[in-house]
Amino acid sequence: MKDKRIGIIKDLIEKNGRMSLEELGERFPGVSSMTLRRDLLALEEAGVLVRVRGGALSVQELSKKTEVQFAKRTAVQIAEKKQIAEKAVRLVDPGSSMFIDSGSSTLYFAKELPDLNYYVSTNGIAIAQELMRKKMPTVMLFGGEVSRNTMATMGQSCLQDLSRINIDTAVMAATAFTDDGNFCCGLFAEAEMKRQVLSRAKKIIMLLDTSKVGKVMPYTFAKLSDIDVLVTDGNFPEEMKKSIAAQGVTII
Numbered sequence: 001m002k003d004k005r006i007g008i009i010k011d012l013i014e015k016n017g018r019m020s021l022e023e024l025g026e027r028f029p030g031v032s033s034m035t036l037r038r039d040l041l042a043l044e045e046a047g048v049l050v051r052v053r054g055g056a057l058s059v060q061e062l063s064k065k066t067e068v069q070f071a072k073r074t075a076v077q078i079a080e081k082k083q084i085a086e087k088a089v090r091l092v093d094p095g096s097s098m099f100i101d102s103g104s105s106t107l108y109f110a111k112e113l114p115d116l117n118y119y120v121s122t123n124g125i126a127i128a129q130e131l132m133r134k135k136m137p138t139v140m141l142f143g144g145e146v147s148r149n150t151m152a153t154m155g156q157s158c159l160q161d162l163s164r165i166n167i168d169t170a171v172m173a174a175t176a177f178t179d180d181g182n183f184c185c186g187l188f189a190e191a192e193m194k195r196q197v198l199s200r201a202k203k204i205i206m207l208l209d210t211s212k213v214g215k216v217m218p219y220t221f222a223k224l225s226d227i228d229v230l231v232t233d234g235n236f237p238e239e240m241k242k243s244i245a246a247q248g249v250t251i252i
Helices: 002-016 021-027 033-045 059-066 070-074 078-091 104-112 125-131 156-163 188-200 238-246
Strands: 018-020 049-052 055-058 097-100 119-122 138-141 145-147 152-154 167-173 182-185 201-207 219-223 229-231
Touching: 002 018, 002 021, 002 033, 002 055, 018 021, 021 033, 021 055, 033 049, 033 055, 078 104, 078 201, 078 229, 097 104, 104 125, 104 167, 104 201, 119 125, 125 138, 145 188, 152 156, 152 188, 156 188, 167 188, 182 188, 188 201, 188 219
Parallel strands: 097 119, 097 167, 119 138, 167 201, 201 229
Antiparallel strands: 018 055, 049 055, 145 152, 182 219
């Protein structure tokens, strides 16, 4: 009975995109809300949905709603992203081995990076293109399947390329930063790539503009305890800054 009910809930949420606990309670009048919450938790752990306040969203619906084309993302929060980039470039040393994550914030970081002898690896196509406009950096672009939404390579080939390099500093980006301190993105393969980078880097710098705060995406790839420095813009909530600093993360 339990497996059948979970299967029906899965089908309902995938069909409708979203279901509230109230709607599920009407569909299963003899089942307690606590049991339905446990059902949603099981489906979340299976990667089918993401729980939100009062119900759940299907992974497909959440990705569809929140993953926009790379060019559109690059054109929003421009002043904030430039501010973040200007602060972040001061944290990396010429001559070091650096990974630059794909993303709109990291693209501005690449634009601001001085034309010096950095050794840069990346899975961001736009990142590589921007760096190749400079004379000094050595650039390695990972191979793999290309995501049209993120303009990034990912998959097994990408992970193999990553396994062959050493990383002094990883400059990372996130699509969302949840209220409980998780950094998230919208694709499973993207999250796996980011996790592998974090496991290999000696120092991790996360770039995060305020528009990402309080948002939820399907896949968590890092927590605050996984990073060393958080670089954000001037609109970042002061109370959140204090909370993050109290957890041992340098926030700039």
